Amino acid sequence: MRNFTVTDRVRDYAVDHGTWRPDDVVRQLRAETQELGSAAGMQIGDDEGQLLTMMAHLVGARRAVEVGTFTGYSSLCIARGLAEGGSLLCCDVSEEWTAIAVRAWERAGLSDRIELRVAPALQTLRGLPPEATIDLVFIDADKPGYTAYWDELVPRVRAGGVLLADNVLWSGEIVDETVTNVNAVALRAFNDKVAADDRVEVVVLTAFDGLTIARKV
Secondary structure (H helix, E strand, O other): OOOOOOOHHHHHHHHHOOOOOOOHHHHHHHHHHHOOHHHHHHOOOHHHHHHHHHHHHHOOOOEEEEEOOOOOHHHHHHHHOOOOOOEEEEEEOOHHHHHHHHHHHHHHOOHHHEEEEEOOHHHHHHOOOOOOOEEEEEEOOOHHHHHHHHHHHHHHEEEEEEEEEEOOOHHHHHHOOOOOOHHHHHHHHHHHHHHOOOOEEEEEEOOOOOEEEEEEO
16 A cells, blocks of 8 residues: 655645646735634645646536535635636535635635635525536535435436545544534434445545535536
8 A cells, every 4th residue: 555644845846746736826815714713724735736726627617506605715626627618606604705715716806707606505506497407526625414415415426527525534534423513423324325326426535624526417
């Protein structure tokens, strides 16, 4: 088994050798997010952001949905990878955090590609058309809600479309049965559900904090 510790230096090296490197918009967004204190830890890293842009390119995404927007870095990365005329629907419940996102989208010239709905995500998702027209999904919100979001989104994703779910290994605690906090328990149930779902092909990456990549068949 090949394992090594991914230090900040290694991560920076990887990001520096990717196509979509952090620009002034990203740096300013990171600075604003850091001012939130401990909540800033919810923001994805630059390496995962690059992957989101790549995934949008790979599936030729024209219609994408994000559940859990926070301060807008992941949505910015997805929107940058959308096909011409594409759109991203962002679901979040925090007006304070998403206000930072809106400013970043404006600076990046992406406001016309992104629609933000500040409301319970499940309410927003249940109001979407039932047709399978979504190309790309990114779920990174409250962990107990993952299963319900999945149930609403999978039928609405087209064949060949992709669903991504973040934090599914929960800092490795997912395999420690002595850890019984609400997030770990919810994620175990979610992971089992996804693994048994014959509507998708699934890979769980051990990168980041665990990322599920599911392709609708």
